[in-house]
Amino acid sequence: MNRTLGVCYYPEHWPETQWADDAARMARLGLTHVRIGEFAWSRLEPRRGAYDFDWLRRAIDTLHGAGLKVVLGTPTATPPKWLVDEMPDMLPVGADGSVRGFGSRRHYDFSHDGYLEECKRITLALARAFGEHPGIAAWQTDNEYDCHNTTLSYSAAARAGFQAWLQRKYQSPDALNRAWGTVFWSMEVADFGEVELPNLTVTEANPAHVMDFRRYASDMVVRFNKAQADIIRAHSPGRDVIHNFMGRTLAFDHFAVGADLDISSWDSYPLGFLEDRSDQNDDWKRQFARAGDPDFQAFHHDLYRATSKGRWWVMEQQPGPVNWAPHNPAPRDGMVRLWSWEAFAHGAETMSYFRWRQAPFAQEQMHAGLLRPDSIEAEGYFEAAQVAKELGELEGELDDKAGLADVAIVFDYPSAWAWEIQPQGREFDYFRLVFDFYRSLRRLGLSVDFVPGDTPSLEGYRLVVIPGLFTWSPALLEAIKAHDGHVLIGPRSGSKTADFAIPQGLPPALPDDLLGVRVARIETLRADTPVPIQGGGTFQFWREYLEVNAETETILSAKDGVPALVAKGNCHYLGGWPDADLLLEILQGLSANAGLSVRELPDEVRLRRHGHHVFAFNYGATPFDLTDLGWSREPLLGSRRLEPSGVAVTQLSDAGY
Amino acid sequence: MNRTLGVCYYPEHWPETQWADDAARMARLGLTHVRIGEFAWSRLEPRRGAYDFDWLRRAIDTLHGAGLKVVLGTPTATPPKWLVDEMPDMLPVGADGSVRGFGSRRHYDFSHDGYLEECKRITLALARAFGEHPGIAAWQTDNEYDCHNTTLSYSAAARAGFQAWLQRKYQSPDALNRAWGTVFWSMEVADFGEVELPNLTVTEANPAHVMDFRRYASDMVVRFNKAQADIIRAHSPGRDVIHNFMGRTLAFDHFAVGADLDISSWDSYPLGFLEDRSDQNDDWKRQFARAGDPDFQAFHHDLYRATSKGRWWVMEQQPGPVNWAPHNPAPRDGMVRLWSWEAFAHGAETMSYFRWRQAPFAQEQMHAGLLRPDSIEAEGYFEAAQVAKELGELEGELDDKAGLADVAIVFDYPSAWAWEIQPQGREFDYFRLVFDFYRSLRRLGLSVDFVPGDTPSLEGYRLVVIPGLFTWSPALLEAIKAHDGHVLIGPRSGSKTADFAIPQGLPPALPDDLLGVRVARIETLRADTPVPIQGGGTFQFWREYLEVNAETETILSAKDGVPALVAKGNCHYLGGWPDADLLLEILQGLSANAGLSVRELPDEVRLRRHGHHVFAFNYGATPFDLTDLGWSREPLLGSRRLEPSGVAVTQLSDAGY
Amino acid sequence: MNRTLGVCYYPEHWPETQWADDAARMARLGLTHVRIGEFAWSRLEPRRGAYDFDWLRRAIDTLHGAGLKVVLGTPTATPPKWLVDEMPDMLPVGADGSVRGFGSRRHYDFSHDGYLEECKRITLALARAFGEHPGIAAWQTDNEYDCHNTTLSYSAAARAGFQAWLQRKYQSPDALNRAWGTVFWSMEVADFGEVELPNLTVTEANPAHVMDFRRYASDMVVRFNKAQADIIRAHSPGRDVIHNFMGRTLAFDHFAVGADLDISSWDSYPLGFLEDRSDQNDDWKRQFARAGDPDFQAFHHDLYRATSKGRWWVMEQQPGPVNWAPHNPAPRDGMVRLWSWEAFAHGAETMSYFRWRQAPFAQEQMHAGLLRPDSIEAEGYFEAAQVAKELGELEGELDDKAGLADVAIVFDYPSAWAWEIQPQGREFDYFRLVFDFYRSLRRLGLSVDFVPGDTPSLEGYRLVVIPGLFTWSPALLEAIKAHDGHVLIGPRSGSKTADFAIPQGLPPALPDDLLGVRVARIETLRADTPVPIQGGGTFQFWREYLEVNAETETILSAKDGVPALVAKGNCHYLGGWPDADLLLEILQGLSANAGLSVRELPDEVRLRRHGHHVFAFNYGATPFDLTDLGWSREPLLGSRRLEPSGVAVTQLSDAGY
Ligand SMILES: [Zn+2]
Ligand SMILES: [Zn+2]
Ligand SMILES: [Zn+2]
Structure with missing residues (x-):
């Protein structure tokens, strides 16, 4: 690779006379790719149908002429004023009911069919015009889905779309009523047309109702992206379709959007x-x-x-x-x-x-x-x-692929929605929980892969962790059963059915032969009232009262005697949210059992395995001595005295793995 | 008793096949009463007029058959979707002007006459159907009035209702203008139809205007409850009418609603x-x-x-x-x-x-x-x-009634509204102030009764405290004059006329022969700038500058010389909000004067006198030795070593009272 | 003087029988001026056209009869209900889109032409009626413009007015598009009618767009005030026109409003x-x-x-x-x-x-x-x-005028708007920055004048400071060039063009022969991560990376070597927001260079020079000894032991200046 x-780069921001010089400087700097075009709709189509692609062609030609490869963005994150004025109901609506207007960006509703058609039209026009241009290496669809919290919209278009989506899913109002448990508080509907959006209710809406709305909203992003990807693929063969995700953006399922991409970027x-x-x-x-x-x-x-x-x-x-x-x-x-x-x-x-x-x-x-x-x-x-x-200098040395990491974490977007809907304790946040696990594994020097909640296989991972999973997919359940590495489940994993209800046999809803544990009761905790664990450390924010079968082993208990970490064979269940040190200790123990070699790193230093090499990074302001980690030879890049902001790469065998 | x-219990949530078993288990557990039905409108009337009461009758029969007494709730806290769709203007409107929609509960406006009629209709239907059922012991009207802040609504219905209420109260716009002082800032109205709701004003609305709106809104809750109570009484003779109040809910006058109940519950x-x-x-x-x-x-x-x-x-x-x-x-x-x-x-x-x-x-x-x-x-x-x-085990031992308590506190809902409207200092809150007095009395081991702001008598109480009372009712004034026990008034009590104005002779607006004190000026204080009192302790949040007549005695003064606690005979006035220790000391002194025997309890331990017995409760996590309080014999229930979460009961004579 | x-005084609040007594007491107290009338519209015109000025005439006569001079307010801050009901679209609209209704005060939109006409009508009627009354000494227009954040309104009237204002300013949409840089994010407009108000956008609006809206809104206040001032001047010769400003009110340009006043008040x-x-x-x-x-x-x-x-x-x-x-x-x-x-x-x-x-x-x-x-x-x-x-006692002693102060600070309202629009760091606030400079100068015992951002002259000031100036006016640039005193510019001064863009040659956009410095990059800082300066102190919140020409001197540098304070001749540039001690030190040094004699005062004590005298004020609760400042004789007023809350005045020569 x-x-x-x-x-x-934004050629439309600069005088055309400057483009060639810019391109030449880019190439001289060693850049090879240039992304352009993603906010330029008002220049590409100043009035309906009045396409003006010539300047873009000249820009692409100029960049291409300098040896650069162009990533062309569809301009759909910034619909122009004339278009918004034609169909003002395309504007998104906030949870407070107010319209989010023109004047910045992302002012569109993913549910709006009319706007979707407009996006297909401009994408098609661009794909036809530039799809086979030799300078075009890839496409970017739209820009930063969900940025500025734009996945969720409470518009009339969203309401109509949601009702239709529910009708497809449930077929009958009765099925919806049963699934959501609308008998509670007389929330029953006699017709899909009676379903409201779950905002502006007097107190919280039904979690099953909100959860379906979140699924619907995520599906609308997938639909929106796929519509563009399909057109680009049809008219720009051999080019990669990319979208640029944002950080800590959880409102849509990035796995589902990613399924329609060649390359995810962020x-x-x-x-x-x-x-x-x-x-x-x-x-x-x-x-x-x-x-x-x-x-x-x-x-x-x-x-x-x-x-x-x-x-x-x-x-x-x-x-x-x-x-x-x-x-x-x-x-x-x-x-x-x-x-x-x-x-x-x-x-x-x-x-x-x-x-x-x-x-x-x-x-x-x-x-x-x-x-x-x-x-x-x-x-x-x-x-x-x-x-x-x-x-x-290094290109020949490094492997093409990073290869499988040491540990897999199951990451599941619907779980993020579920616990946002029902945190039960103020601090409970799915990203925060998973991030705690991720950081602890990295503090141990381990490299991590993520796998989705419906992964059919966990093969190759000696340790798999599954924190806070909303509900089990059949695929993942089968993968766990088939897996011979260590698995750590919980806290809160498997605590709901897909309909956002408590499973009949209580969480974690796993077969007794797999784990033999039941969550009899849970509690959420103020940050200043953690639950102490025998041997040190605490559970914070979230704690479960576990009941275990006779054949299930209790590895750790709280000081009040409630089991904290239990196991049956290689399958473990964790009944609370450990503080950082306890989590490190638990993962250290499991890693040892799994045969993973770990070393405790300071907060500032991180390692990453890549093929047959390992990278070291120093986020700190003081040097770190890599010989402490067993680096005995001079690295390929950098030195064993890892300077502030330093980078080093060495052979895997030398890194002490 | x-x-x-x-x-x-919610029979509609469970398969009918489970009801009998549930009922039997309830009875075995020792329960005698079961509340049902209060959220079941969509099951009792799935479509307009299509009553389906059969399942409810079977549920009542089942519970009754197991020896249980049913409390039947009217389902009016959860109007069904079809009804809301028929009259969408029944939905409440928030202070920000946005409609609070269907999808949870309490989505109705107390002012809406159409919805009131619907509630009377369903209540009548239920009362006719079940009013004389032998299993029905009592009724609950609606559920948790004001929960989710639903007393106040700023709808068109509320505006029309408020205008009519004002017309009844004031008869002429001139009278309203005079009462409110609308000459200030040209807020005068020429017609009751010109009166707006007091939300969404540029800066704060006229406090007299807001106060009347609060009174009106409370009256609407009373009207709503009474409408149901009247129907139930007419059709279900001998059954108690109950409502379940919530905690720290002050938006409506619970005394006024309670006047139409047989039993208050919470x-x-x-x-x-x-x-x-x-x-x-x-x-x-x-x-x-x-x-x-x-x-x-x-x-x-x-x-x-x-x-x-x-x-x-x-x-x-x-x-x-x-x-x-x-x-x-x-x-x-x-x-x-x-x-x-x-x-x-x-x-x-x-x-x-x-x-x-x-x-x-x-x-x-x-x-x-x-x-x-x-x-x-x-x-x-x-x-x-x-x-x-x-x-x-204890039933024979205990008295039927708790009997009169040691101390009475005057509690007055309009005062809560008044100081919410005009706190004058950020921390001034009526509930908080009264609760401080209540806690201090309890720290002294005293038992407390509350009496309303228009109580005609204080007879039997050796000590009466009246903190933060908005305005005097003639009845209470007479009761104070007639009272021979000790009375502690203030801070801020009597500081307004009923029209939310400063009384002509200045607060506390008491006759000179009763107290002889005037509040010349007040100030509110940051929490970090309390006013020190001679002899220790401070006034926090609120402090008054008292002027006293010659024959009025100054008991405590601030370090700057301003009188803090003054008295004339048994009548005392307190010119500030004491911190916890000062308040304890003041009440201790007054209790001693009143001949009440007190003992200082730790935060975790509380006593409650009940007839000829006294209960002790330990809210703490460590044991408490009741012999420290003079308990010399083993209690009837529990032991003198009061365990964490422990309860003990002993004969009154033994408790040291 | x-x-x-x-x-x-509000005669309409009190029985007419009390007026004469009130007036007599005022006069006895030593008051000479009485402001009346500014909220009395509903009494002056209870119904459209039904003027009732008689009571006001009697009130003025009464005050005048007691020897008092009347300041008559126009009642336009409180339009009466009948007028609002006639034109409900005169109500202002909040940034969240909700109408700010009747029921308090300032419930009008400065953009509303219809309301402006009403204000002119009532002002004319009052001016005709009382303009030449011998008791009238001055007029107050309206009351506290912008109080309760009323300068900005997002109404339909504001939108129409803004579009017309833009058309006058830019003449063509193309010019607007170029000035604002709407090519960014496809925000281009084809017609002025397409310009929206800058609220309720999905993410932040274009700063140039918001800035023009802020200018427009300020202009509307100026227009509103001038309309009244013109009428009063025409009909009340020889009387002063006054408006009463509020504290820390920055939403409109007080210099521009002040240009139409005889007297500013606050x-x-x-x-x-x-x-x-x-x-x-x-x-x-x-x-x-x-x-x-x-x-x-x-x-x-x-x-x-x-x-x-x-x-x-x-x-x-x-x-x-x-x-x-x-x-x-x-x-x-x-x-x-x-x-x-x-x-x-x-x-x-x-x-x-x-x-x-x-x-x-x-x-x-x-x-x-x-x-x-x-x-x-x-x-x-x-x-x-x-x-x-x-x-x-003192009247003969004091000079008529305060005279020129020691130091001038350039104060510029548009700069306040600019940094509110684009703080770049949470703490960056124009008022706070300027106030820091002002306080530091006062800690040094200096007296300060403010001058506007377009002042044509800085003559007479030995030191001029210009912190946080949005953009240069040609006048101020010329004044600086012509000035021979010391000038301290920055931080952030001159960092934008008038179109809210970064100047081509980078900030501070000053000619090289004046200063020779460029701000290559800026950063904003958390309060807990200040940048240490060599020799002590820190830059907080805001820091610039300065590049200086060879002939520019670096006076202070940060510990990381970046120049912090640079100078060329008498012109200085400061590349960050100094903490209080560093700022004091910098201003002390500059004052010394400028030949100003300074002395460091405690926080509680302040001096103010007035003609040939100097005043001392003690805001503290303990005495301060003025002999420490060189006061050798007993003051004309007060004593050298300056008591808590004390005031002293002495001859300038004695004060140690
Ligand atoms: Zn971006
Ligand atoms: Zn409840
Ligand atoms: Zn004022």
Whole structure:
């Protein structure tokens, strides 16, 4: 595999006279890919039907002429004013009932059939015009689905679409009433047309009702994306179809969208995300203010890699300070390079910076680029140049694929929706729970793969963890039964039926011959009242009262005697949300049993295995000595004294695995 | 009096084949009362006029056949979809102007005449069908008025109703203009039709305007309840009419609703209420996370007992973890029993658990019952069984009635509205103020009665406290004058006329021969700037500058010399909100003067006198030695070493009173 | 100049029989001015066209008869109900799209042409009726523009007005598209009628779009005020036109409104403002809870003095506890007197208390007056009496004018809008930044003038500071070039073009021969991650990476080597937001260079130069010894031992300047 670098570019923002020079500089820097076009609808079609593709063709020609490969975006995230005025009911509606209007971006409702037709029309026009252009290497559909919380809309279009979706699913109102348990509080409907959207109710709506609405909304994103992907495939043979996901975006099922993509990509803003979507406390945010959370990027690299059969990119990489977080510091020197290399360590094909030149106008004028607004090279430019050089030096050495990781985590988007609907305790959040498991595994130096909740196989993984799974898919249940590695289930996994009800035999709803445990009762806890565990550590936020069969072994108990971790053979069940140290200890024990070699890393240092090599990354501001981890020879890249923001790569055999 | 236990049950949630077994188990457990039916409208009338009461009759027959007494609820808290679709303007409207829709419960506007007629219709149909059924012991009207803040609605129906109410009250716009002082800011109206609802104004609305709207809204709840009570009484002779109030619910006048009830009941969720409606700090919440606030339940027992001439129940008792608070821990072992006994100590006739079996579906699926969803006994079941057994053992011993308490607190719902409308300082809250007084009295081991703000007599109480009273009723003023016990008035009491104006002679608007004090000026204080009092302690949040007549005695002064506590004869006035220790000291002194014997209890331990007995309750996690309080003999129930969650009862003479 | 005292009075609130007595008491107290009428529309015109001015004439006659001068307010801040019902679309609309209704005050939209006409009509009627009445000394237009955030409205009238305003400004949609950079995110418009208001967008709107809307909204306030001022001037010759501004009110350009006034005034509520609009921490708020922030009143005295060519009043002075802040404590004894004298020290002509007698009814019933509701003198009365007496004693001594201050600060309302639109870091706030500079200068004992962002001259100021200026006006640029005093620019000054874009050569967009510095990059910082500066102190919240030309001197650098303070000749640029101590140190150094004599004052003590005298004020609760500042003789007023809440005045030569 040829690892490549790219950049996002907006020819429509700059005088045409500048394009050739920009292209030449990109190529000189060592970039190979350029994403363009994704917000340009008002320039591609200034009035209905008045297509103006000539400038885009000239831009593509210019880039192509400089040896660059173009990723062409469909402009559907920014419908122009004339279109919105033609069909104002295409606008999304917030949960509070107010219309979210024109004037920024993503002002459309995924449920709106009329807008979907418009998107197909412009996509078709672009695909016909540029599908076979030799400069086009790939396509991006739309931009950052769900950004600004746009998956959920409470419009008339959504209501009609949801009712039709329910009719297809349930066939009869009676079936819906039974599935949702509408007998409770007289919520029964006699007709699908009576089903309201689940917002603006007096108190909380029926969780089964909300859950179906969440599924419906996710399906609408899948439908929207697939409509474009199908058109592109039909008219642009051999080109990859890509979408750029965002960080900690859970409102739609990325596995389902990914199924229609060739390549999943995501937009990685380590400093912005630390500021605006991390659960860590202020000390942590202060410590990593100029580096980002050491596990956040890796988490998404691993997760999105799983959504499209292993092929993945970073489509937008933070190159300097951004504009949208509560605070927007500059990255520490070297971090842009580190982030770039980390993507490759996790198997990225292409790592693309956002953006080429800082725009001096409009909403993102304070967002850094590789160039400053005055076209002088910004800090990120030089770090990108170093990556380009190092990529060339190492290219022969590294394997094509990352290969299977040590541990698999089951990740399931509907579980995120379920626990958002019914957290039961204020802190219960699916992402946070899974992230805790992920970070603990990484603190042990392990590499992680994600697998979806309906994975048919867990083969090859010596350890599989399944925290917080809403409900069992038959496939996963079979995969667990067939699996001979260690499996850690819980907390809260299997606690619901697909209809959002408590399973008849109580959670975790696993056959007795597999585990022999029942969750008799649960409780949620204030952060200051954790439950102490015998031998140290606590359960926080969430705790279960487990009943175990005679043949099930209790490995850990709470100080009040309630079983905390139980097992039958290789199958384990965890009855609470462990604090960080307890979770580390539990996973350390399981890893040892599973024959995985682990080492405890400081918060700032992370490893990632890639084929026959292992990468080391230092997110900290002080050096770290890799000989402590058994690195005996000088690395291929970097040195054993891992500098602040440092990167090192060594042979796997030498890394102490 | 035969003290009894009950449970809430939803036959419509379970297969009919299970009913008889459920009923038999209830009876075996020692329950005698079962509340049913209050959310079943969609099953009782699936379409307009298509009544289906047969299943309900079979359910009542089954329960009755097992020897159980049924409390039948009117289903008006959950109007079905077809009815809402017929008259969508029956939906309540939030203060922000958005309609609160179908999909949960309590989606109706108390002002809507059309919906009121519907409620009368279904109530009449039920009362005719079941009014004389021998299994019916009582009725519950609707369910939890005001739950989810549903007393106030800003609908067109509310506006029209309010205007008509104002016309009845004021007769002429001029009278309204004078009463409200609308000359201020040119708010004058020329016609009652010009009066708007007091929401969505640019800045705060006229407090007199808001106060009348609050009175109106409370009256609408009274009207709504009375309409049902009248029908039930007419068609179900000899049965008690009950409503189940909620905790810290102040939006309507419970005395006024209670006047139309035979029995007031309330829904007691000690852990949920600690989490979501306590003013205490995090340390306190942590300490009592598994027990509940030691005074919160007692407060409502005492308050609601007062609203219906002494007859009262707990209609819903928390049996385990609930689902609706920010955190939902499990009760400490024994607390369900303690809460049950505490209700009886405060004079309850019936203590009913919510609910029989945990429902595995819909909104409350995470709310524990006496049975788990799989019908196995949950923890609460065993504690209920113990209570049933102990009730049998003690029944002959205890008096029928609790009798008069040591101290009376005047509690007045309009005062709660007034200070919500005009807190003047962020922390000023009527409930919080009264609760501080209540807790202090209980820390002294005293038993408390509440009396309404228009009580005509204070006879029998050696001490009466009147904190934060909005305005004087003529009745209460006469009662004070006639009273020979000690009276403590203030802070802020009598500070307004009924028209929400400052009284002409300044607060507290009492005749000089009674007290001889004037509030010349008030100030509200940040929590970190309390006013120190000579001799120790502080005024917090609220402080008055008192002017006293020559013959009025100053008992306490602030360090800056301003009188803090003054008295004339047995009548005292308190010019600020004392901190906990100062309040304790003040009440201790007054109690001593009043000849009440007091003892200072730790936070966790509380006493309650009941006829010739006294109960002791331990909300704490460590034992408490009752011999410290002078208990010399072994109690009738429990032991002098009061265990965590322990209950003890002894003869009054032995308790040191 | 004859310094005078006044009071606000509402004859319509009191029986006519009381007027004469009130007037006589006012005169006896030493008041000379009385403001009346500003909320009385419903009494002046109870129905359309049915003017009733007789009572007002009798009130004016009564006051005039007592020797008092009347300031007559136009009643346009409180349109009556009948008028609102005639044109309900005159109501303002919040950013959330909900109409802000009748029932309090300021319920009108500045954009509404119909309401503007009504205001002109009532103003004309009043001006004709009373314009030449000998008792009328001045007029107040409306009341407290923008109070309750009423400058911005998102109504249909605002949308139409904004579109017309844009058309006048840009002439063609193309020009608007270019200026705003709407090519970004396809926000282009083909017609001015397509421009939406910038609220309710999916994510943030284009900053250039919002900025123009802010300018438009400010222009509407100017238009509104000017319409009244023109009418008054035409019909009430020789009388001053005044408006009363509020504290920390930035939504409209007070310089632009002030241009149409004879006198700017403001409503000074030191305790309320400390509680509800200060950036200081809780310790500070506790320390000054009964005094107010020692710099807040002075800041507004100096700022508003600048908006109307030096003539200014305090129209409303807090006389005791108010009703509208989160907490409303009583002022420390002496503070009402201190605040009064402080206004005169900063050059006020008239200092008017709000209000004469506390109203016992309606919204402000808990707002103290000089009299209590029972007409007894309140605390403020006696302090006002003392001021009146002292004014008489000192009148011959003091100069007419305050004269030029030591330092000028450029204050620019559009900069406040700009950084509200684009803070880039959560703490970045224009007022807070400028206030930090102002306080630091005052800590050094300096007196400060404000000048607007388009001032054509800086003559006479040895030091000029220009923090956070959005964009350069040509006038100010020329003034700086012409200036021979010291100038301190930055942080963030000149960082945008007028079109809200980054300047081509990067900020601060100053000619190289003036300064020779470029801001290559900026970052915003969490409060817990400041940037340390060599030699001590930090940059907080905001930091710039400066590039300097060879001939530009670096005076201070950050510890990471980035220049922090640079200079060329007398022109300095500051690349970050200094903490309080660093800012003090920087300004101390610059003052020394500028030849200004400074002395470091404690937080509680402030000086103000006035002509040939200097005032000292003690906001603290302990005495301060003025001999420490070189005061060698007994002051004209007060003593060298400056008591808590004390005021002293001495000859300039003696003050150590
Ligand atoms: Zn992006
Ligand atoms: Zn309930
Ligand atoms: Zn005012």
